[in-house]
Amino acid sequence: MRIIKSPGWKVVFMRELRRIVSRPIYVLMTIILPLGFLLFYSTFLSEGYPEQLPLGVIDHDNSSLSRNIIRQIDATQQTRVAGKYLHFTDARKDMQQGKIYAFIEIPGNLQKDVYSGHQPTIHYYYNQSFFVAGSLLLRDMEIMLNTISAGVDLQTRQLKGQGVEESMAQILPIVPEIHAIGNPYMNYSVYLSNILLPGMLQLMILMTIVYCIGIELKKSSSKVWLKDAGGSMFQAIVGKLLPYTIIFSCIGFFYEIFLFKFMHFPINSSLWWMILDTFLLVIATEAVAIVMIGIVPVLRDGLCFAGLYGILAFSYSGLVFPIEGMPAILQGLSYLFPLRFFFKIYQNVVLNDISPAFSIINYLIMLLYLLFPIVVWRRLHNALTRLDYPKK
Amino acid sequence: MKHTSFFKTALTDIAEIFTEEIKHIFKDSGVIIIFFGAGILYPILYGFIYRNEVLRDIPIVVVNQSNSALSRDLVRKIDATPDLKVAYKANTMNEAKDLFAKNEAHGIVYIPASFSKDLCKGKQTHVFAYSNIATMLYFRGVYSAVNFVCLDFDEKIQVANLEAKGLTEQQAKATATPILREGHPLYNSNNGFASFLLPAALILIIQQTLVIGIGMLAGTAREENKYHQLIPYQRKYHGTLRIVTGKALAYFIIYLFIGIYNLVLIPYMFQLPNYFTIGSALQFLVPFLLASVFFGMGISVFFWVRETSLLIYLCTSIPLLLISGFSWPASNIPIFWKMISYFFPSTFGIQGFLKMNSMGASISQINFECMGLCIEAGIYFIFTFFVYRWQIRQSERRIR
Numbered sequence: 001m002r003i004i005k006s007p008g009w010k011v012v013f014m015r016e017l018r019r020i021v022s023r024p025i026y027v028l029m030t031i032i033l034p035l036g037f038l039l040f041y042s043t044f045l046s047e048g049y050p051e052q053l054p055l056g057v058i059d060h061d062n063s064s065l066s067r068n069i070i071r072q073i074d075a076t077q078q079t080r081v082a083g084k085y086l087h088f089t090d091a092r093k094d095m096q097q098g099k100i101y102a103f104i105e106i107p108g109n110l111q112k113d114v115y116s117g118h119q120p121t122i123h124y125y126y127n128q129s130f131f132v133a134g135s136l137l138l139r140d141m142e143i144m145l146n147t148i149s150a151g152v153d154l155q156t157r158q159l160k161g162q163g164v165e166e167s168m169a170q171i172l173p174i175v176p177e178i179h180a181i182g183n184p185y186m187n188y189s190v191y192l193s194n195i196l197l198p199g200m201l202q203l204m205i206l207m208t209i210v211y212c213i214g215i216e217l218k219k220s221s222s223k224v225w226l227k228d229a230g231g232s233m234f235q236a237i238v239g240k241l242l243p244y245t246i247i248f249s250c251i252g253f254f255y256e257i258f259l260f261k262f263m264h265f266p267i268n269s270s271l272w273w274m275i276l277d278t279f280l281l282v283i284a285t286e287a288v289a290i291v292m293i294g295i296v297p298v299l300r301d302g303l304c305f306a307g308l309y310g311i312l313a314f315s316y317s318g319l320v321f322p323i324e325g326m327p328a329i330l331q332g333l334s335y336l337f338p339l340r341f342f343f344k345i346y347q348n349v350v351l352n353d354i355s356p357a358f359s360i361i362n363y364l365i366m367l368l369y370l371l372f373p374i375v376v377w378r379r380l381h382n383a384l385t386r387l388d389y390p391k392k
Numbered sequence: 393m394k395h396t397s398f399f400k401t402a403l404t405d406i407a408e409i410f411t412e413e414i415k416h417i418f419k420d421s422g423v424i425i426i427f428f429g430a431g432i433l434y435p436i437l438y439g440f441i442y443r444n445e446v447l448r449d450i451p452i453v454v455v456n457q458s459n460s461a462l463s464r465d466l467v468r469k470i471d472a473t474p475d476l477k478v479a480y481k482a483n484t485m486n487e488a489k490d491l492f493a494k495n496e497a498h499g500i501v502y503i504p505a506s507f508s509k510d511l512c513k514g515k516q517t518h519v520f521a522y523s524n525i526a527t528m529l530y531f532r533g534v535y536s537a538v539n540f541v542c543l544d545f546d547e548k549i550q551v552a553n554l555e556a557k558g559l560t561e562q563q564a565k566a567t568a569t570p571i572l573r574e575g576h577p578l579y580n581s582n583n584g585f586a587s588f589l590l591p592a593a594l595i596l597i598i599q600q601t602l603v604i605g606i607g608m609l610a611g612t613a614r615e616e617n618k619y620h621q622l623i624p625y626q627r628k629y630h631g632t633l634r635i636v637t638g639k640a641l642a643y644f645i646i647y648l649f650i651g652i653y654n655l656v657l658i659p660y661m662f663q664l665p666n667y668f669t670i671g672s673a674l675q676f677l678v679p680f681l682l683a684s685v686f687f688g689m690g691i692s693v694f695f696w697v698r699e700t701s702l703l704i705y706l707c708t709s710i711p712l713l714l715i716s717g718f719s720w721p722a723s724n725i726p727i728f729w730k731m732i733s734y735f736f737p738s739t740f741g742i743q744g745f746l747k748m749n750s751m752g753a754s755i756s757q758i759n760f761e762c763m764g765l766c767i768e769a770g771i772y773f774i775f776t777f778f779v780y781r782w783q784i785r786q787s788e789r790r791i792r
Contacts (some may be wrong), residue, residue: 025700025703025771028704029703029704033704037707040711040729042425043726043728043729044714044715044720044725044726044729045713045720046726047724047726049575049624050720050721050723050724051724052723052724053721053723053724054723066718092578093757095578095579096747096751096752096753096757097747097753097757097758097760098722098743098746101723102719110571114570114571117562117563117566117567117570118566118773119565119566119569119570119571119572120571120572121571121573121574122570122571122572122573122574123573123574123575123576124573124574124576125575125576125577125578126397126575126577126578126580127577127579127580127751128577128578128579128580128581128583128584128587128588128680129579129580129588129591129665129746129750129751130588130718130719130721130746131580131583131588131589131719132584132719132720132721132723133723134577134580135532135583138575139535139536141573141575142539142573142575145571145573146543146573148571149569149571149572149573152571153567153568153569153570156567156570166514168516169514169515169516170514170550170553171546171550171568172516172546173511173516173517173545173546173549174466174511174516174517174518174519174540174545174546175516175517175518175519175542175552176518176519176521176538176542176543177518177519177520177521177533178520178521178522178535178538178584179520179521179522179523180522180523180524180525180531180538181522181523181524181525182524182525183525187527191525191528196726199710199780200707200710203705203706203707206704207702207703208709211699214699229511233628240486243696282521296792299699300422300698300702301421301422301425303699303702303703304425304426304429304430304702306424306543307702307706308429308430308434309715310706310710311710312437313708314710315441317439318527319527320439320528320529320585320589321442321529321585321589322447322498322527323532324442325447325529325585326442326443326444327441327443327444329438330440330441337771344495347524347527348493348495351524352493352749354489354492354493355493358494381632386433
C-alpha cells in the first residue's frame with residue numbers, strides 16, 4: 001500500500017490499534033484462533049501417512065500357505081489384521097460398522113489348487129465410502145496379493161534351479177516406477193496443511209475485515225472514522241486495514257516458516273516465494289472482504305456472505321477435487337477465489353520447482369483482486385456517510 | 393383436578409414460547425439466510441460442484457524414447473485406460489516438463505531407450521511415471537493406470553516366454569499367476585468423489601447452520617433487552633423447563649424438514665448412495681437433531697453479540713469435518729483429538745449417516761453412534777437447562 005503524505009491514514013491507523021486492544025474479539029480472531037488452527041493441523045496430521053489400517057480376513061482354506069499369507073499381510077506397515085471371520089456376512093457387517101475398511105476372502109483348497117496349477121482366486125473387498133482408507137487399502141492389497149503370487153512363482157522357479165535375478169526378470173520384466181513430485185513420501189500432512197492453513201487464514205481475514213468495517217456501520221461510528229481520515233475514503237480504508245495486513249501477514253509468514261523450517265516440509269525453491277505468495281493472499285483476500293461488505297453493507301449479512309464464500313473457497317482451491325473436473329459453468333467461478341491462485345503458485349513454484357515466469361499470469365490475477373473494491377467504492381461510501389442500511 | 397390444570401398451563405406456556413420463537417426466527421433475515429439460505433442452497437451448490445463423480449481421461453504426456461512396437465503398444469494401452477488420456481507425445485523430458493508446468497498435462501510417462509532391448513535380452517526394465525501429489529486425485533489416476541498396464545504386460549510377456557519354452561497356455565498362466573486376485577468395491581462402488589464428500593458435508597451443514605442460527609437468535613435477544621440477558625424476565629423460575637422445551641421444539645421442527653431435505657432428498661436428487669427411507673432417516677435424525685439443538689442452545693450462552701456465533705463458530709467447520717474421521721481414517725486419529733471430537737454431534741452424525749445411508753447399516757448396527765448422540769443430547773439438555781436457569785435468575789435479580 002502506498003503511503004500518503006497527509007496524516008489521515010495515520011490517525012485512522014492509531015484509532016484502529018486502540019479499537020483492536022479494546023475488545024477481546026479482535027485478539028481472538030487475529031492471533032489466538034489462527035495459532036490454534038496451526039496447533040490443530042500440525043498435531044492432527046502428525047502421523048503423515050495413515051498406517052496399520054484395520055482389515056479383515058476370511059480364511060476358508062486354513063492351510064500353511066493361507067496362514068502364511070495372513071501373516072505377511074499383518075506384518076506390513078500399512079495394514080493390520082483386525083478381525084478373522086468365518087463368513088462373508090460377518091465381515092461385511094463389521095465393514096458397515098467401520099471396524100474394518102477392507103477384507104480378504106481366501107478360498108478353500110487354496111494351497112491344493114496353487115500347487116496343482118488351478119489358479120485359485122483371492123477376492124478382496126474394500127469400502128470406498130471411506131475414500132482415503134478404501135483407496136489406500138485397495139492399493140496395498142493389490143501390491144500384497146501381487147507380491148504373494150509372484151512369491152509362489154519365484155519359489156517354483158528356484159526349485160527348478162533358476163537364480164533370483166534371472167527369475168525376477170522373468171516374473172517382473174517391466175517395473176513400474178511411479179513418483180510423486182514434491183512429496184515423495186506421500187505425506188498427507190504436507191498435502192493438506194499447505195492449503196488448509198492458508199485457507200483458514202483467508203477465512204479469518206474475510207470475517208475480521210468484514211467485521212471491522214461492518215461494526216462501524218452497526219454502531220453508526222463510520223462518520224467519525226471518515227472524518228479522522230480527512231474525509232478521504234481511500235485513506236480511511238488504508239489506515240483501517242493496515243494493522244490487520246501487518247498482523248495477518250505475520251501470522252501467514254509464521255505458518256510458512258513453521259511448516260517449511262520447523263516441520264521440514266519439502267520445498268524446491270526459496271522460502272521467499274512462499275512468503276510472497278502468502279502476502280499476496282492476505283492483501284487479495286482483504287480486497288475481496290471490502291467487496292463483500294460493500295455489496296451488503298449490513299454487518300450480519302456481510303458476515304454471512306463472507307462466511308459462506310470463505311468456506312466455499314476450500315472447494316475452489318482445487319485441492320481435493322480438481323477444478324477441471326467440475327461442470328463448465330462452475331469452473332468459471334474459480335476466478336473469484338484468491339485461494340485458488342495461491343494454490344496454483346504454491347504448486348508450480350514451490351512444489352514443482354517450475355520457474356516463476358510460468359506463473360506470471362497467476363501473480364497478475366492476484367494483483368488484479370486489489371482493483372476489485374472499485375466496483376463497490378461508491379456504494380460503500382454512501383453507506384458509510386448516509387448510514388441508511390438496517391443495523392440489526 | 394389440580395394436576396390437569398398444571399399440565400394444561402405447562403402446555404400452553406410451551407406452545408406460547410414455541411410460537412414466539414418461530415416468530416423471532418422468521419423476523420430475522422440473518423437467521424433466515426443461515427437456516428434456509430445455507431441449509432437449503434449450500435447442498436445444491438456442493439452437489440453441482442462435485443457432480444462429475446470421477447475424473448476420466450486425465451491428460452498426460454508420454455516420452456517414448458524406445459519407440460518400439462512393444463513400447464507403442466504400452467502407450468496405447470495406457471491411453472485406453474479410463475483414467476488417462478495420452479494428450480501429448482514429447483521427444484524429451486524437458487518438453488514434457490514444460491507441458492506439465494503449463495498445467496496442460498497432469499502426469500508424465502517416460503519409457504527409456506533401452507526398454508525393448510532389455511526385454512529382448514531377458515533383463516528387467518523400467519517404466520517411469522511422475523505426477524503431482526498436490527492434487528491427490530491426479531496422482532491416484534496416474535498411479536493406478538500405469539501400474540495396471542505394466543503388470544498386465546508383465547504377465548503377458550512372462551506367459552509368452554514360458555510358452556516358448558514348451559509349456560501349454562494353461563501351464564504358463566498358472567506359473568505366471570499362481571494366485572489370481574479380484575477386487576470388489578463394496579460401497580460407493582463407482583469410487584465417486586461426491587458420494588464420499590457430500591454425506592459428511594450435509595451433516596455438517598445441518599449442525600453448523602443450526603448452531604450459528606441459534607447463536608444469532610441468542611445474541612439478538614441479549615442486544616435487544618436492557619440488561620443483556622439471554623432470557624428476558626417474564627415469569628417465575630419454574631418456567632425454565634418450559635422455555636427450554638418451547639424454544640428447542642421450534643428449532644427441532646424447522647430442522648426436521650431441513651434434515652429430511654438434506655439427508656433424503658439431496659442424496660436422491662444427486663444420485664448419491666441412498667439407503668435411507670423417510671422412516672429410517674427419522675430414526676437417525678431425531679437423536680442427531682436433539683443433540684445439535686441442545687448443543688447449540690447450550691453454547692449460545694457464550695455468544696454475547698449476535699455476530700459472535702458466525703464470527704467464531706464458522707471457522708470450526710473444516711476442523712470438525714476432519715476430526716469426524718470420514719476422510720483421515722478414524723482408526724488413525726490421535727487420541728486427544730478423538731476425545732475432543734466426541735463433544736460434537738457432527739462426529740457421531742457423520743459416521744452414523746455414512747454407515748446407514750451409504751452402506752446400508754441398520755439403526756442397531758450404529759449403536760455406538762446412536763448412544764453417543766443420545767448421551768450428548770442428554771448432557772447438553774441438562775447444561776442448557778442450568779445455563780438458562782442461571783440467566784433467568786440473573787435477570788430476576790436485575791429487575792429487583
